[in-house]
Amino acid sequence: MNAAAPLLLDGDDALLAQIRAARVRDVARESALEEAPLLGARLGRRVLLKREDQQSVFSFKLRGAYNCMVQLDAAQRARGVIAASAGNHAQGVALAAATLGIRASIVMPLTAPQVKVDAVRRFGGALVEVLLAGDSYSDAQAAAAQLQAERGAVFVHPFDDPAVIAGQGTIALEILRQHPGPLQAVFVPVGGGGLLAGVAACIKSLRPEIQVIGVQAADSDAMARSLERGERVVLDEIGLFADGTAVKQVGALTFALCRQHVDAMLRVDADAICAAIRDIYHDTRSVPEPAGALALAGLKQYVAAHPADDGALVAIVSGANMNFDRLRFVAERAELGEQREAVFAVTIPEERGSFRRFCATLGRHQITEFNYRIGDTRSAHIFVGVQIASRAEREALAAAFHAQAFDVLDLTDDELAKLHLRHMVGGRSPLARDELLYRFEFPEHPGALVHFLDQLHPDWNISLFHYRNHGADHGRILVGLQVPAAEQPLFAQFLATSGYPHVDESTHPAYRLLLRG
Incomplete structure (x- = not known):
């Protein structure tokens, strides 16, 4: 069973209430919404970066993980939790486990960057067991499901859970509070869809005139394909460069919410992602991971396709858990991406x-x-x-x-x-x-x-x-x-x-x- 079950779709008002009531402040800071002046001047648009890379686990994932786990009752906590993650959700679960005193087993793919594996062990300490299995999140999820059946622990889903979605949706509340003026669009990186579902549902409930646009790596575009087809699809193969969003199938709940609230989906290639990483570095002196720069890569693609528009744009910088040995590839390909x-x-x-x-x-x-x-x-x-x-x-x-x-x-x-x-x-x-x-x-x-x-x-x-x-x-x-x-x-x-x-x-x-x- 998931930590928060069943998967409920009680309407926009109910989900917005869950987002507003989400318990994220125990572990998450209100991340900055910063101007990107250099990129903005080059694009001729006002560009704002929502800096979720500034969280203690260097990604937004601790919001949903903690909001989900803090709602467990005493019996559920005693059974412990199991999670599957490409890395960032794992860090969120590990931090939540250490904060709440809950034992956790976390399955990560063999391809997970070492910096993320090490961070999970560091945040979780003695309460967290890390297991490696498979080449993608989907492989790790299958291994975690088998482990859950054997142990009877509570599964903390990385995206397809209402409490997780509500936790991620608090990012949208912060954006709207930090920038109450006109916004044309908010760009959101997409893997399984938890972040996009929460942000889109919140923004469309409060400011429906703002476009919500999801961005995926071209070789890991399960959400884009699912929305185009009108049903969830399973990808045979996925690219691993943007490992934080490398998901073969999106969630049932996230798909339903994205289908209802998301205005458009964009696909970007590895070169465009590398160029966006460099743009973020030039404006912030921070280095996001590939998935963390997805939204900005999509924002730039959008601006190129809509040169006559002039509204302000927000890109969510979702994480900065970059393996150091990827930097050479990023630097080489950034010029090509531009x-x-x-x-x-x-x-x-x-x-x-x-x-x-x-x-x-x-x-x-x-x-x-x-x-x-x-x-x-x-x-x-x-x-x-x-x-x-x-x-x-x-x-x-x-x-x-x-x-x-x-x-x-x-x-x-x-x-x-x-x-x-x-x-x-x-x-x-x-x-x-x-x-x-x-x-x-x-x-x-x-x-x-x-x-x-x-x-x-x-x-x-x-x-x-x-x-x-x-x-x-x-x-x-x-x-x-x-x-x-x-x-x-x-x-x-x-x-x-x-x-x-x-x-x-x-x-x-x-x-x-x-x-x-």
């Missing part, structure tokens, strides 16, 4: 002067990545990433390559290239005779890479080139140059007068193993 990086595969003739023509075509564009390995006597294949300001600039750059008679393949929207191929350019080459391998550093600024290339002797063929912009003050290049033995004194003179710090890697064992022809 359409600020274009990625091309360019084929140029393997002849003197063509490489310089290629560099001249790039002009003063900031280069984000440059990969090349000699492999053909007739043509050279270069993988290059370039910062751009707009799609039009991306198209103009592709046209400039074509004007130089270079074959070009635009890979900006190609997932395989963005995720894998950009890191796999290279290998051994029988053509790399007389190759010397050097690392160089130079002050990073627009045009610095092209300036470096201009310093190289025109008779030394570049046989290997790798550069990535890491956002640091200094750029770092790995370059292979074919320098015949007779010209090595001239090469030594170049090194001495170039002014670039450098390291000879020609005898590096990994180079000899993996790249030397």
Whole structure:
């Protein structure tokens, strides 16, 4: 049985009364509703962030979990509780268990970020048992249901429970109290639908003119598909990047409430989520988890589709339980999410002067990545990433390559290239005779890479080139140059007068193993 049963739909007034009576103040703070001035100026709209990432468990989930568990009677508390969660609900249950003195067993998927697993153990202490099972929330839920049947404990559902929904709905009460003036829309991240159901029901009861818009990851869109079909669907597969909303099937109660109150659903991809994470960081110096940035990614998509509107918009930043090792992926993909990086595969003739023509075509564009390995006597294949300001600039750059008679393949929207191929350019080459391998550093600024290339002797063929912009003050290049033995004194003179710090890697064992022809 669930902690609060049966699942009741007694009308908007009854649910609003449950939201108003929700016991969340024991553990949850009234989170800030903050302006996002940098993003707002860029979008030309007033953007407000509801900072649920500021809660003690770094997400909104403690509201619903505590409101549900505080209502248990003595007999239910004595039996203990069981929960299934991708991470944030688990932390809420753990904190509630420790606060109320209730034993809890929490099942989390094997894919749950370690930062969330560690936090559950920390918040719950000796009262909480953590079990790992399956690859998604749905797998963990099935394991929890079996455990519940064996132990007879009370199941605290992460979203499909009226007390949980009421607890999450208190966020809407706070938004309306904090911003009593006109609002055009509130954007809400969606997994199983508990947050969206509570926020939508509350707002539509009190301020029906405000739009409530749910936002899902495109590869975990169970609610969007269910609302489109008019019935709950079960996804065969779900994406795990936004793990906090990775749910194969939404709740029966949450679906009914969302169907009644939600104005629209939006889907966003991983690149858009990464760009939203960066936007939140720039305005708040906080780093939300992917699910925590979903609502803002949807808000930005909405603004792009409605350029004539001018009303204020709210995005709920739902959590900040980010695994540190995801930050590299986020940083790399944020530029793509904003359409600020274009990625091309360019084929140029393997002849003197063509490489310089290629560099001249790039002009003063900031280069984000440059990969090349000699492999053909007739043509050279270069993988290059370039910062751009707009799609039009991306198209103009592709046209400039074509004007130089270079074959070009635009890979900006190609997932395989963005995720894998950009890191796999290279290998051994029988053509790399007389190759010397050097690392160089130079002050990073627009045009610095092209300036470096201009310093190289025109008779030394570049046989290997790798550069990535890491956002640091200094750029770092790995370059292979074919320098015949007779010209090595001239090469030594170049090194001495170039002014670039450098390291000879020609005898590096990994180079000899993996790249030397």
